[in-house]
Amino acid sequence: MKALVIYSGGLDTTVCIPLLREEGYEQIYTVTVDVGQPLEDLRQAEERASVLGACHTTVDAKAAFAAEYCVPAIQFNADYFGYPLSTAIARPLIAKCAADVAKEHGPFDAVVHGCTGKGNDQFRIEYGLRLHLPGVPIRAPIREKNWTRSAEIEYAERVGAPIAQSKHKIWSIDENLWGRSIEGGALEDPATAPPEEIFQWTVAPTAAPNEPAEVEIGFEGGVPVQVDGEKLDPLALIQLCHHLAGQHGVGRIDIMEDRLIGLKVRENYECPAAVLLITAHQALESLILAPHERRFKALVDAEWARLVYEGLWGDPLFEDLSAFNQAVQQRVSGSVRLRLYKGSVTVLARSSPWALYSEADASFDDSSFEQSEMTGMVRTHGMSSLLYAELKRKFLGD
Numbered sequence: 154m155k156a157l158v159i160y161s162g163g164l165d166t167t168v169c170i171p172l173l174r175e176e177g178y179e180q181i182y183t184v185t186v187d188v189g190q191p192l193e194d195l196r197q198a199e200e201r202a203s204v205l206g207a208c209h210t211t212v213d214a215k216a217a218f219a220a221e222y223c224v225p226a227i228q229f230n231a232d233y234f235g236y237p238l239s240t241a242i243a244r245p246l247i248a249k250c251a252a253d254v255a256k257e258h259g260p261f262d263a264v265v266h267g268c269t270g271k272g273n274d275q276f277r278i279e280y281g282l283r284l285h286l287p288g289v290p291i292r293a294p295i296r297e298k299n300w301t302r303s304a305e306i307e308y309a310e311r312v313g314a315p316i317a318q319s320k321h322k323i324w325s326i327d328e329n330l331w332g333r334s335i336e337g338g339a340l341e342d343p344a345t346a347p348p349e350e351i352f353q354w355t356v357a358p359t360a361a362p363n364e365p366a367e368v369e370i371g372f373e374g375g376v377p378v379q380v381d382g383e384k385l386d387p388l389a390l391i392q393l394c395h396h397l398a399g400q401h402g403v404g405r406i407d408i409m410e411d412r413l414i415g416l417k418v419r420e421n422y423e424c425p426a427a428v429l430l431i432t433a434h435q436a437l438e439s440l441i442l443a444p445h446e447r448r449f450k451a452l453v454d455a456e457w458a459r460l461v462y463e464g465l466w467g468d469p470l471f472e473d474l475s476a477f478n479q480a481v482q483q484r485v486s487g488s489v490r491l492r493l494y495k496g497s498v499t500v501l502a503r504s505s506p507w508a509l510y511s512e513a514d515a516s517f518d519d520s521s522f523e524q525s526e527m528t529g530m531v532r533t534h535g536m537s538s539l540l541y542a543e544l545k546r547k548f549l550g551d
């Protein structure tokens with residue numbers, strides 16, 4: 154029998170390999186999709202796959218991830234209750250790349266993922282696989298065995314599978330260009346403050362430089378294209394923003410998250426580039442979009458975030474929202490200057506040729522706008538509320 158394991162090189166996916174062998178899968182293929190996780194992780198996956206006798210492929214999907222997944226996340230101001238959806242936006246692409254490898258080296262008796270039965274990723278990965286490979290047989294050994302992390306570690310030690318975790322260092326980490334998720338261990342108690350050791354991409358705000366840094370992001374049609382005047386493609390631009398913001402401690406997020414299955418969990422993230430770029434994009438939209446459009450777009454953004462959280466990249470509503478957003482983003486051009494300082498990012502200035510703003514009309518120092526014409530409009534404001542108050546006085550007294 155022949156299996157393809159969607160492989161990160163971490164604990165969950167590593168234990169899948171000896172387990173599959175025990176079940177009689179002689180031919181094991183592994184695929185790791187590079188969405189910007191650290192190079193050591195990719196090398197580690199390659200080494201472990203080779204130790205475990207698997208036929209390994211690494212797919213470099215960084216540029217596509219940046220342009221086709223992170224850029225929409227900026228345009229929709231990705232926000233699921235404070236989470237910029239960093240893990241969530243990578244799953245559809247990982248599933249798509251895995252499906253491509255399955256087509257190339259298949260057919261397979263099973264395409265295997267390491268998701269547990271408690272998380273969101275099982276939904277995202279399996280939907281993505283079924284979308285690109287209808288009818289594909291899918292296995293999820295950790296979920297099938299109902300294993301805990303400690304049980305996985307014990308099993309790995311028993312069969313001599315290469316892992317780095319011990320029962321004391323038990324963080325579950327997921328990384329890509331858009332962010333780093335940290336779960337498990339002491340974080341599982343929402344009453345415990347995140348220990349400093351969980352952070353790798355952001356310096357502690359208290360240890361950040363005493364001098365603030367300023368950065369200017371230029372947008373064209375909703376796409377960030379420049380940093381401080383330098384033209385960059387989405388991948389290079391996100392990588393640069395990652396370093397700039399991380400150095401100043403920007404991008405730490407600690408939230409209570411409502412998972413798809415209804416579980417409330419405590420989640421920590423480091424998303425320096427996402428926080429910087431979404432803050433800039435939102436500042437530009439606030440200058441450009443008409444009031445009704447802005448209010449409606451906030452609803453669209455929230456719906457998009459919910460679909461993306463559920464992994465439904467490609468749902469009909471997802472496509473409809475994307476069409477709406479494409480129309481809106483055409484005008485989102487201009488630049489935003491921000492200050493990074495000890496964990497915070499502050500908008501200092503914004504400008505756009507599409508600004509829906511008239512300094513002359515808004516200014517306190519301009520008299521061309523005839524203020525006295527407002528008298529009648531103001532008098533009718535709240536008419537129904539005033540009528541209601543009158544009725545209350547009449548029937549209920551003062």
Ligand code: ARG
Nearest residue numbers: 240241273325326327334336
């Ligand atoms: N809670 C986040 C999400 O569902 C992050 C999941 C991170 N996964 C992990 N293996 N640590 O999008």
